[in-house]
Amino acid sequence: xxxxxxxxxxxxxxxxxxxxxxxxxxxxxxxxxxxxxxxxxxxxxxxxxxxxxxxxxxxxxxxxxxxxxxxxxxxxxxxxxxxxxxxxxxxxxxxxxxxxxxxxxxxxxxxxxxxxxxxxxxxxxxxxxxxxxxxxxxxxxxxxxxxxxxxxxxxxxxxxxxxxxxxxxxxxxxxxxxxxxxxxxxxxxxxxxxxxxxxxxxxxxxxxxxxxxxxxxxxxxxxxxxxxxxxxxxxxxxxxxxxxxxxxxxxxxxxxxxxxxxxxxxxxxxxxxxxxxxxxxxxxxxxxxxxxxxxxxxxxxxxxxxxxxxxxxxxxxxxxxxxxxxxxxxxxxxxxxxxxxxxxxxxxxxxxxxxxxxxxxxxxxxx
Amino acid sequence: xxxxxxxxxxxxxxxxxxxxxxxxxxxxxxxxxxxxxxxxxxxxxxxxxxxxxxxxxxxxxxxxxxxxxxxxxxxxxxxxxxxxxxxxxxxxxxxxxxxxxxxxxxxxxxxxxxxxxxxxxxxxxxxxxxxxxxxxxxxxxxxxxxxxxxxxxxxxxxxxxxxxxxxxxxxxxxxxxxxxxxxxxxxxxxxxxxxxxxxxxxxxxxxxxxxxxxxxxxxxxxxxxxxxxxxxxxxxxxxxxxxxxxxxxxx
Numbered sequence: 001x002x003x004x005x006x007x008x009x010x011x012x013x014x015x016x017x018x019x020x021x022x023x024x025x026x027x028x029x030x031x032x033x034x035x036x037x038x039x040x041x042x043x044x045x046x047x048x049x050x051x052x053x054x055x056x057x058x059x060x061x062x063x064x065x066x067x068x069x070x071x072x073x074x075x076x077x078x079x080x081x082x083x084x085x086x087x088x089x090x091x092x093x094x095x096x097x098x099x100x101x102x103x104x105x106x107x108x109x110x111x112x113x114x115x116x117x118x119x120x121x122x123x124x125x126x127x128x129x130x131x132x133x134x135x136x137x138x139x140x141x142x143x144x145x146x147x148x149x150x151x152x153x154x155x156x157x158x159x160x161x162x163x164x165x166x167x168x169x170x171x172x173x174x175x176x177x178x179x180x181x182x183x184x185x186x187x188x189x190x191x192x193x194x195x196x197x198x199x200x201x202x203x204x205x206x207x208x209x210x211x212x213x214x215x216x217x218x219x220x221x222x223x224x225x226x227x228x229x230x231x232x233x234x235x236x237x238x239x240x241x242x243x244x245x246x247x248x249x250x251x252x253x254x255x256x257x258x259x260x261x262x263x264x265x266x267x268x269x270x271x272x273x274x275x276x277x278x279x280x281x282x283x284x285x286x287x288x289x290x291x292x293x294x295x296x297x298x299x300x301x302x303x304x305x306x307x308x309x310x311x312x313x314x315x316x317x318x319x320x321x322x323x324x325x326x327x328x329x330x331x332x333x334x335x336x337x338x339x340x341x342x343x344x345x346x347x348x349x350x351x352x353x354x355x356x357x358x359x360x361x362x363x364x365x366x367x
Numbered sequence: 368x369x370x371x372x373x374x375x376x377x378x379x380x381x382x383x384x385x386x387x388x389x390x391x392x393x394x395x396x397x398x399x400x401x402x403x404x405x406x407x408x409x410x411x412x413x414x415x416x417x418x419x420x421x422x423x424x425x426x427x428x429x430x431x432x433x434x435x436x437x438x439x440x441x442x443x444x445x446x447x448x449x450x451x452x453x454x455x456x457x458x459x460x461x462x463x464x465x466x467x468x469x470x471x472x473x474x475x476x477x478x479x480x481x482x483x484x485x486x487x488x489x490x491x492x493x494x495x496x497x498x499x500x501x502x503x504x505x506x507x508x509x510x511x512x513x514x515x516x517x518x519x520x521x522x523x524x525x526x527x528x529x530x531x532x533x534x535x536x537x538x539x540x541x542x543x544x545x546x547x548x549x550x551x552x553x554x555x556x557x558x559x560x561x562x563x564x565x566x567x568x569x570x571x572x573x574x575x576x577x578x579x580x581x582x583x584x585x586x587x588x589x590x591x592x593x594x595x596x597x598x599x600x601x602x603x604x605x606x607x608x609x610x611x612x613x614x615x616x617x618x
Binding site: 210211213214215216217218219221222225226228229230231232233234235236237239240243247 | 420422441442443444446447452458459460461462463467468470471472474475476479480481482483484485486487488490529533
């Protein structure tokens with residue numbers, strides 16, 4: 001009998017639920033495992049003690065690591081909407097991430113706006129920016145598109161570094177002192193910020209998943225596969241590429257805003273080509289054309305960067321480069337992409353074996 | 368009563384750096400007919416299709432669909448006006464399954480392609496239409512195989528399925544049997560014959576296999592070096608001496 005309703009739903013989604021549970025428990029588990037007991041007064045006991053421990057020692061640090069991973073994961077997913085799902089190679093994705101940081105930074109620090117209002121305005125700004133960049137760059141394809149988007153990103157990078165606006169942007173020093181509302185402060189209430197980042201990540205993941213599984217998302221995939229043929233079916237491919245770019249741009253801008261609030265500031269480096277290369281690496285390592293791929297890629301790249309940096313100091317970039325080459329050579333579709341492709345084959349092989357066994361029983365070979 | 372002209376080209380011309388691929392071709396395709404275009408390699412047949420379907424802009428001349436000028440429109444607009452096209456060289460979505468490819472073609476007909484907030488499986492009608500067409504072209508049982516993994520004959524069938532799913536009323540078939548195994552060809556010609564007999568569709572067919580053309584066509588246009596050499600019923604064409612000479616290479 002076919003299972004229906006909740007049991008079926010549970011059966012299909014249990015891995016996601018397990019991961020979600022672990023993500024939700026992480027701050028407290030980290031607090032118990034790595035918190036600093038000496039920093040918590042002994043009179044605090046029970047649940048209160050667990051909550052307090054999560055704000056201390058290495059537990060606090062590792063929550064910060066995971067918050068940064070959530071932010072980078074959203075950024076990488078947004079890039080994959082272009083690269084992996086629509087086949088659009090943009091070299092200027094950092095521009096949206098950086099815009100997110102600078103827009104909320106300028107509004108919160110210099111205009112004295114609340115964080116919520118700043119994010120609201122950012123949505124509008126990111127929408128207009130991605131529409132404008134898309135309208136101008138999506139007319140060309142391939143390398144030319146990469147170059148046009150790169151030029152746009154460099155424009156914003158130069159703008160952020162320009163000494164003429166030092167009193168607003170801080171030029172090459174960056175814009176510091178971008179504070180979220182005190183009750184969400186990443187320094188005083190790390191666990192609260194962790195849950196803010198977790199909810200943000202989940203929302204963006206579900207939104208991206210819905211987009212790629214929507215009629216629009218299917219057309220995006222068709223464009224990746226064969227743009228000319230999609231047009232011959234009657235799709236105005238420009239419109240669909242623009243939708244992908246706007247979705248990716250807004251998502252990246254929101255990730256950039258959260259990044260600025262978490263780090264309490266932005267520097268021009270978030271707008272640099274290096275940021276785009278990082279997000280490209282995360283997407284490719286994890287697996288372009290999947291959503292879990294960029295998430296995993298962001299986590300791996302961030303962790304690897306941290307550990308290699310601790311173990312080898314300045315040469316870590318070189319070691320990371322070598323690792324990246326090895327992954328691309330041995331896992332050409334990224335980690336998730338390669339596993340998916342292989343498991344498909346494994347499953348087919350096992351299904352075939354099982355079929356033969358069953359048929360063998362039905363029709364025993366004549367002796 | 369004179370049959371209506373559905374598709375017409377007027378002095379359509381295409382030059383590539385001075386090389387004339389299509390030289391002032393004026394063609395009239397009547398409603399509901401199967402009109403074949405034949406001619407030796409390099410006669411300009413595929414270029415003519417590219418001009419009609421908007422893949423290439425013509426150097427001069429006009430394309431009219433039901434009397435309306437569609438010259439120079441982008442391919443997606445021409446497709447939405449009801450001209451569908453299949454390709455001589457297999458031109459598919461390599462990593463999409465048969466069902467997903469045809470479903471996308473069916474979706475292209477509707478007006479829901481920008482519903483980015485809904486799950487695509489909510490619109491069962493596209494999937495049902497795709498399944499019906501997959502069955503019609505003889506690809507049943509292969510719905511979940513990616514296009515790149517299909518044998519060549521099945522890729523040709525998928526090509527036709529993509530075309531049919533968009534529901535065009537003018538079909539441009541560019542050598543649908545190209546590269547197909549001899550045993551598979553009757554299946555395809557049967558399909559084309561059925562499409563014609565169902566009515567409501569006008570078919571423009573480029574084909575090399577003479578028996579296929581003679582069997583199926585209502586009218587035949589012979590092209591040679593970018594020009595129209597002759598036009599008529601299959602009987603008239605097979606009796607035409609100039610056509611025979613063109614094929615033997617004496618012209």
